[in-house]
Amino acid sequence: MRTSLIHSRGFSLVEILVAMVIALLGTIIIFQVFSASEGIKRTSTSGGDAQQFGALAMFALERDVRVAGYGINTTALLGCSVLAYDELATPPDLPNFTLAPVLITAGPDDKTPDQITLMYGDSDLVSIPPRISQDMPNPAAVFKVSNRYGFVEGDVIIAAEPGEDCTLAQATALPGCADCDNVQHNSGPYDDANGVSVAARWNKAGGLGVSYTIAGSIYNLGAGPARNTYRIANNQLLIDSMFATTTTLTLADNIVHLKVQYGKDNGVNNGTVTNATYVADDGAVDGYSNTMPVTPSATDLARVLSVRMAVVARSAQPEKPNVEGGACDTTTVAPTWSGGTLDLSTDVNWKCYRYRVFETTVPMRNLLWQQ
Numbered sequence: 001m002r003t004s005l006i007h008s009r010g011f012s013l014v015e016i017l018v019a020m021v022i023a024l025l026g027t028i029i030i031f032q033v034f035s036a037s038e039g040i041k042r043t044s045t046s047g048g049d050a051q052q053f054g055a056l057a058m059f060a061l062e063r064d065v066r067v068a069g070y071g072i073n074t075t076a077l078l079g080c081s082v083l084a085y086d087e088l089a090t091p092p093d094l095p096n097f098t099l100a101p102v103l104i105t106a107g108p109d110d111k112t113p114d115q116i117t118l119m120y121g122d123s124d125l126v127s128i129p130p131r132i133s134q135d136m137p138n139p140a141a142v143f144k145v146s147n148r149y150g151f152v153e154g155d156v157i158i159a160a161e162p163g164e165d166c167t168l169a170q171a172t173a174l175p176g177c178a179d180c181d182n183v184q185h186n187s188g189p190y191d192d193a194n195g196v197s198v199a200a201r202w203n204k205a206g207g208l209g210v211s212y213t214i215a216g217s218i219y220n221l222g223a224g225p226a227r228n229t230y231r232i233a234n235n236q237l238l239i240d241s242m243f244a245t246t247t248t249l250t251l252a253d254n255i256v257h258l259k260v261q262y263g264k265d266n267g268v269n270n271g272t273v274t275n276a277t278y279v280a281d282d283g284a285v286d287g288y289s290n291t292m293p294v295t296p297s298a299t300d301l302a303r304v305l306s307v308r309m310a311v312v313a314r315s316a317q318p319e320k321p322n323v324e325g326g327a328c329d330t331t332t333v334a335p336t337w338s339g340g341t342l343d344l345s346t347d348v349n350w351k352c353y354r355y356r357v358f359e360t361t362v363p364m365r366n367l368l369w370q371q
Helices: 013-067 298-302
Strands: 081-085 093-098 102-105 115-120 156-160 166-170 189-191 197-199 217-222 226-233 236-241 248-253 255-264 272-274 277-279 287-289 304-314 355-363
Touching (some): 013 255, 013 304, 226 255
Parallel strands (some): 081 166
Antiparallel strands (some): 081 093, 102 115, 115 226, 255 287
16 A cells, blocks of 8 residues: 655755744844843943942041041141051051141042042040140150040050150050059050050050150040041052051942042131221131142141042943944043043043942031131
8 A cells, every 4th residue: 555645744945944044033033132131231230330339439438527537626736747656567667647637649630539538536535635744754755644534545645746746656554543644655565444465556665756845735546546548449449547457448349530629718817807807717618629738737737628529430340332343332421520520531441331420528527626
């Protein structure tokens, strides 16, 4: 019996080719839809990344600016050149630093981020600093003070006297009433307020070379003062902390620019008498700039009433050009802030990213209340 060829025949070549074309068209459509959705997802994620990084960076900066100057808001300290010795550092003799609530290191051009250094104490008691009650026989002697109230073993202190460098030290012993006017600052281990043996960090055997007289005073910064420098390196916001054990910390990623300016009082009508009429200072910011004399005086620093700053955060991943092989056009115009344009062209691919600018002006309240 003959078998019918019609029932045993499979797909023809034409049918297979048609099916392949349909499948290929479907695959292309699917990948086009996926590419579009991935682009939308990348855009949304990029904006969220920049928002998160920038908010974190600005929060930390604003918090430190608000407390800057706490414990050092006195004209006798502002602008003082401080000698310091850190046994944990290499080398332990530290470069002199200017005692100021805020100092801005301006970038050499608009493309280079600024740096800002903020300093403050954390003493529970900020009052009139005690006077040195007896001339020091040598730079390593104990401080004899008029009032030791509020001092605790381990507190970081600064000795200051007009015409002399300031010196940083650490209180290591507060003897009983036979020597109840003494604040010792010895090198080596000491017992803190809880009776725990701790190594002194900020004292140099033999002292730092300055012998103070009864014209000097002692300022208590507390057990955990801060001197933090915020800077940008490799698209990260870093904090260089003088008093922390870990001296450099990464605060936020994908921060690409930082611009900071002083809000200054020009000093005009600053409590002067004209034609027998007292003219009070209006206490208002008269202008913004990032400049300060190389050796600022107490008057220069006291005129800083606020700090204006801008942080630029960018997306973690670049976006692709709309045309294969074409130039990026995700961002076509450089972002701006109240101080001008934020030039990001150091990175040749800067137009491939999305950016968020965070800007604020923070009053220097501790300078407004200076003694």
